[in-house]
Amino acid sequence: MPANRRALPAALAACAAFGALALTPAPCIAGPGLSPAVRRSVFDTIWTKIRDKYFDARMNGVDWNAVRLRYRPRLAGLKDDAAFYGLLQQMVGELKQSHFGVIPPDEYLAEDERAGAHQAGVTGITARMIEGLPLVSAVEPGSAAADAGVKPGWEIVEIAGKPVKPVIDAVMARRKLTETGKRLQIRMALGARLTAPVGDSGAITFRTPEGEAKVVEVERRRPSGEPVRFGELPAMYTRFETRKLASGVAYVGFNVFMMPVLEPFRKAVAEAAGAPGLIIDLRGNPGGIGGMAAAAGSSLTTVQKSLGTMRMRAGAINFVMFPREDAYSGPVAILTDELSASTSEVMAGGLQDLKRARTVGGRTAGMVLPSMVERLPGGIRLQYAVADFRTPHGVLLEGRGVQPDIAVTEARADLAAGRDPVLEAAEAALLRATK
Amino acid sequence: MRNHKLPVALLMLAAALPALAGPKLTAEQVLDKHVAATGGRAAYERIKSTVTKATAKLAAQGIGGPMEIYAKYPNKMLTVQTLSGIGETRQGYDGKVAWSRDPLQGLRKLSGPEAELVARGAVFNTQLNWRKAFPKVAMLPDKKINGAACYVVKLVPEVGKPLLQYFDQKTFYMVRMDMTFEGPQGKMAIETTIGDYRPVDGVKVPFSMRQKIGGAAEMVVTLNSVKNNVPIDDALFAMPNK
Numbered sequence: 001m002p003a004n005r006r007a008l009p010a011a012l013a014a015c016a017a018f019g020a021l022a023l024t025p026a027p028c029i030a031g032p033g034l035s036p037a038v039r040r041s042v043f044d045t046i047w048t049k050i051r052d053k054y055f056d057a058r059m060n061g062v063d064w065n066a067v068r069l070r071y072r073p074r075l076a077g078l079k080d081d082a083a084f085y086g087l088l089q090q091m092v093g094e095l096k097q098s099h100f101g102v103i104p105p106d107e108y109l110a111e112d113e114r115a116g117a118h119q120a121g122v123t124g125i126t127a128r129m130i131e132g133l134p135l136v137s138a139v140e141p142g143s144a145a146a147d148a149g150v151k152p153g154w155e156i157v158e159i160a161g162k163p164v165k166p167v168i169d170a171v172m173a174r175r176k177l178t179e180t181g182k183r184l185q186i187r188m189a190l191g192a193r194l195t196a197p198v199g200d201s202g203a204i205t206f207r208t209p210e211g212e213a214k215v216v217e218v219e220r221r222r223p224s225g226e227p228v229r230f231g232e233l234p235a236m237y238t239r240f241e242t243r244k245l246a247s248g249v250a251y252v253g254f255n256v257f258m259m260p261v262l263e264p265f266r267k268a269v270a271e272a273a274g275a276p277g278l279i280i281d282l283r284g285n286p287g288g289i290g291g292m293a294a295a296a297g298s299s300l301t302t303v304q305k306s307l308g309t310m311r312m313r314a315g316a317i318n319f320v321m322f323p324r325e326d327a328y329s330g331p332v333a334i335l336t337d338e339l340s341a342s343t344s345e346v347m348a349g350g351l352q353d354l355k356r357a358r359t360v361g362g363r364t365a366g367m368v369l370p371s372m373v374e375r376l377p378g379g380i381r382l383q384y385a386v387a388d389f390r391t392p393h394g395v396l397l398e399g400r401g402v403q404p405d406i407a408v409t410e411a412r413a414d415l416a417a418g419r420d421p422v423l424e425a426a427e428a429a430l431l432r433a434t435k
Numbered sequence: 436m437r438n439h440k441l442p443v444a445l446l447m448l449a450a451a452l453p454a455l456a457g458p459k460l461t462a463e464q465v466l467d468k469h470v471a472a473t474g475g476r477a478a479y480e481r482i483k484s485t486v487t488k489a490t491a492k493l494a495a496q497g498i499g500g501p502m503e504i505y506a507k508y509p510n511k512m513l514t515v516q517t518l519s520g521i522g523e524t525r526q527g528y529d530g531k532v533a534w535s536r537d538p539l540q541g542l543r544k545l546s547g548p549e550a551e552l553v554a555r556g557a558v559f560n561t562q563l564n565w566r567k568a569f570p571k572v573a574m575l576p577d578k579k580i581n582g583a584a585c586y587v588v589k590l591v592p593e594v595g596k597p598l599l600q601y602f603d604q605k606t607f608y609m610v611r612m613d614m615t616f617e618g619p620q621g622k623m624a625i626e627t628t629i630g631d632y633r634p635v636d637g638v639k640v641p642f643s644m645r646q647k648i649g650g651a652a653e654m655v656v657t658l659n660s661v662k663n664n665v666p667i668d669d670a671l672f673a674m675p676n677k
Contacts, residue, residue, distance in 0.1 A: 053651050230520035231496040259521060259538065289521070295539035304619065313650030315616075315623030322540045322619075372652065374495040386651035 034378045039075055039084055042376050046088060046102070049374070050095070055312050055387045060095050067094050085380070097385055098367030098398060099342070103234065105379030121198035121220025126284060127156055127190040128337070129183045130410050134164055134190055136206070137415055144219040150206070153416030154214070158205035159193045167193070180363045180401060183338040196220045209416045228258045230289065232373040232381050242268035244275070249427050253281030253335075257288030257343040262295055269299040270326040277430025278328055279423065280347075281335045283361060287342025290319075290370045297321040297347060300328055300356060307350025310370045310387035317387070319346060331433040332357040333426035336404060341365035346389060349402040353391035358405040360426040366401035462572035462588045465602055470562050472607035478637035479563045482663045483508040489658045491516060502656065510567075511672040512557035527672050528557040534674035542677060548595040549618030555592060568592060575599070580610050580628075596622075608632055608639070623649045635661045 034042070047068050051059075071091045078084050085104050092100040124143020125136050134156045139145050156164055171177070171185045196202055198220055206214045225237035239255045242264070250272035254261040272278050278300075294307055298321045307319035334348045334357050345368045351357035369385035376382055390396050406429055408422045460468070470476055484507040492499030500517035513527040522538035533550035536542040545553055555561075555568040565572070569590035578587050578601060585601040592598070596615035603610050609629055616623045631643035642658040 055651070228520075231493070231498040262538070291539045298540065306619075309621065312623070315621065315649040317621045317623060317649070318619065320540075320619045322543055324541065372496050375497060386649075 033081055034084065036075070038378050039078070040072075042378055042380055043072060043075060043088065043091075045376055046092065046382050049382065050092065050100070050384050053313070053372075053384065053386055054095070055369075055385060057313060060097060062094055062096075067091060088380075092382075092384070097369060098365075099369040099371035099383055099385040101383045103373070103381040103383065105381075120195050120223075121200060122223050123150075123194050123204075123218045123220060124224075125150060125156075125194055125204075125218075127187065127194065129168075129186050130415070131412050133412070134168060134186065135412060135415060137410070140224065142224065144221045145216075148216050148218045150204075150216060150218065151208075151416070152418070153209050153412050154206040155208075156190065156204065157207050157213070158203075159190075160196075160202040160204075162193075164190060164193070178366075180338050180366065183362075184365050187339055198222050209412060225255070226260050228260055230258060232375050236288075240264045241281075242271075245279075245427055247427055247431055248275055249277040249279060249430050250275040251279045251281065251423075253283075255285055257285070257290075257292040257296075259289065259292070262292060265296055266299050266324070266326075269328045272328050272330070273326070275328075275330060276434040277331045277333065277427070279333050279335060279426050279430070280357070281423075282340045282344040282348060283335050283337040283422070284339045285341075285344040286339060286365075287344055287346075287367075290343055290346065293343045293346040293350065294319040294321050297351060297356075298324050298327070300332055300351065302327050302329060305354055305356075306392055307346055308353070308389055308391045310389045312387045319350060331430050333430050334359045335361045335422050335426055336364045336402060337362045337422075338365055340402075341367045342369075345397050345402050349391050349395070349397050352402060352405065353393050353395065358426075358429060359402055360406045360429065361404050361408055361422040363403055363407075364397075364401040366397065366399045368397040368401075460574070460586065462574045462590075465574070465586045465588050465607070466562070466565060466572065468607040469602055469609060472639075473562065473632070474634075474638035476563060479560050482560065482636060482638065484664055484667050486662045486665045486667065487658060488660045489656050491518070491654055491656045493518075493652055493654050495653065505667055505671055506557070506559055507667050507669070507672070508559040509564075510554070510557045510559060511667075511669065512553075513672050525675075526553060527674065528553050529669070529672040529674070530557075532674050533557075536675065542675065544674060545618070547618070549616075551592065551594040552617065555595075565590060569598070577604070583610065585610060609641070625649075636663045 051064055071087060074087055078087060085102055088102040092102060124140035124145040126138040127134055128137040130137060136150060136152050136154045136156065138152055139150050158164065167189050168186055171182050171189065174182070177185065201217050201219045203215050204218055206216065208214060223237040225239035228236050228238050236256050236258060238258050238260045240261045241253045243251050245251055250268070252265060252268045254265065269278065290310070297307055301321045301323050303323060305321050307321060309316050309318050332351065334351065336344070336348050336359050340348060341364065345364045348359050348364060352359050368389045370387040370389065371383050371385045373381050373383045388396060388398060406425055408425045410421055414421045470479065487504040489502040489504070490499065491502045498519055500519050502514065502516045505513040510530050511528065513525065515523065515525050517523045524537040526535045533545040533553035534543065535545055558564050558568045561568060569592050571591040573589045575587040575589050578585050580601050584604045586604055588600045588602065590598045590600065595617055599613040600609050601611035602608065611629060612627045614625050616625055626647040628645045629641045631641060632639040633642050640658070640661055644656040646654045646656065648654060
């Protein structure tokens with residue numbers, strides 16, 4: 001039995017399985033401390049893995065040996081695990097690239113023996129910077145926030161008694177961050193602060209557009225959607241939505257690139273045949289399985305094309321879209337914002353570059369590096385980039401993001417009025433294109 | 436005494452040189468010795484079909500699943516692999532058509548170098564029948580793999596990239612193989628470390644393979660069972676309708 005007989009499907013599946021997901025940092029919860037020996041072992045494993053597997057053998061211009069010499073002595077003075085994770089995060093941050101991160105074991109508590117002791121609960125609020133204010137940009141129907149009467153357009157003033165302004169000021173003061181980067185960081189920071197163990201009810205203080213202060217108790221509930229696990233990534237919940245707008249334009253949206261959304265996506269696109277346009281909503285979608293961008297793209301092309309190329313240390317893989325018989329051939333618009341990251345950017349950037357879709361909304365995160373997540377001693381996970389990504393015309397999206405073809409500035413008044421100006425702009429553009 | 440040391444040392448070195456170099460083997464001879472070392476031509480020729488069950492794991496990432504490989508003389512093959520979180524991938528060759536079906540890209544009839552690669556992989560008992568897949572073979576300089584001196588044979592196909600096979604000079608077991616995947620998805624180096632040879636019906640089969648893919652991912656394939664001369668319907672290898 002020759003070994004090459006077994007190599008091919010396995011190898012391709014392995015590459016398709018490279019994650020392209022921008023993970024949101026979560027606060028570390030104190031647990032039993034790691035011994036100094038385990039900490040040293042984890043430190044050395046992380047440093048070596050990145051040295052050997054990071055796609056850029058020149059380490060993005062960073063002297064990686066010097067980084068080790070600088071950081072390793074600091075292990076001795078750490079007071080707890082939180083400080084240890086912080087040090088590791090700081091070390092991998094030296095590379096100044098996305099998709100490098102150290103995920104504390106607390107993220108995985110739901111599947112551990114301490115299951116039930118802590119599970120991340122959410123409010124259903126999407127909090128974003130609009131008009132310079134931290135606003136509720138959306139409230140998920142049926143969520144705890146919706147039940148509590150929270151409305152889009154409200155300003156978030158305090159979460160659990162702590163004002164959010166210092167968080168925002170700290171991010172805004174970071175001169176090296178781009179505008180998109182600041183919006184992303186604030187969104188992630190507010191998202192983390194709104195998250196608490198399931199069952200907790202923390203007070204959130206809002207200010208309405210009319211200036212009225214409102215203090216609302218919002219319960220933290222298990223996220224809606226279908227739970228899904230992929231490798232060493234933390235558990236996620238997939239949500240998928242499709243509908244036909246009044247104009248006849250078809251709308252499809254999903255929150256993460258995981259396999260459970262692929263078939264519903266294909267079905268929805270197939271059913272859009274004859275519609276004057278198709279909107280794919282990737283706002284707030286941080287990515288997922290890298291190969292799914294091309295798989296979804298296959299429903300939008302009638303000829304074989306590549307969304308772009310990822311380069312590893314020993315080879316390059318194209319994100320090839322193999323056309324499907326039921327592919328949609330009408331005009332396509334993709335909605336993006338600052339949290340459209342990773343696989344979302346592969347899909348949006350690739351289809352934009354191929355002129356198969358127009359992107360509408362805001363610039364994307366610029367976090368586009370296929371990566372792997374590995375389990376290390378102590379239950380810690382390391383995410384590290386194993387490839388870069390360039391569009392068909394060679395544009396590197398990491399650090400740059402996808403610039404929307406139609407940039408839409410969102411206004412607080414629109415949110416308060418229940419309007420979605422990004423969706424409206426996309427719909428109008430599609431209808432113009434079909435006239 | 437001092438005057439005697441150098442000539443003696445040189446004499447010993449000179450005497451050792453032929454032994455270090457060893458007899459020159461051709462690539463054909465190395466491949467023949469591999470067949471002999473793993474069971475011999477007659478044992479291989481008694482096998483006309485194989486069903487292999489294995490487990491594939493991207494261990495570090497916590498992704499993996501079962502794998503089944505069906506192979507039949509002279510050149511039919513089907514691989515069924517399930518990866519957790521992705522689903523089932525099938526890749527086959529019925530002697531004429533190479534095909535693939537996976538959850539991401541669906542059913543595809545393969546062509547070009549990608550199809551050639553699958554067709555070569557389907558040649559039954561490649562160890563014995565390598566000439567059907569590789570018109571040219573050549574020796575490359577010896578190399579040490581995990582401390583063991585190895586012969587390196589380059590096998591050159593008519594279409595596509597050459598394959599390198601590394602044979603332990605003591606056992607003549609294959610311990611490593613380097614290949615390049617080529618297809619519409621691009622080119623990717625795959626380095627496979629091979630070991631844990633166990634006898635099955637008189638032929639020694641490697642039960643362990645560790646694949647380094649693109650210099651990044653590492654997949655470990657462990658065989659659970661190998662059954663020879665099991666009746667397999669030819670229809671199994673044909674490209675499905677959907």
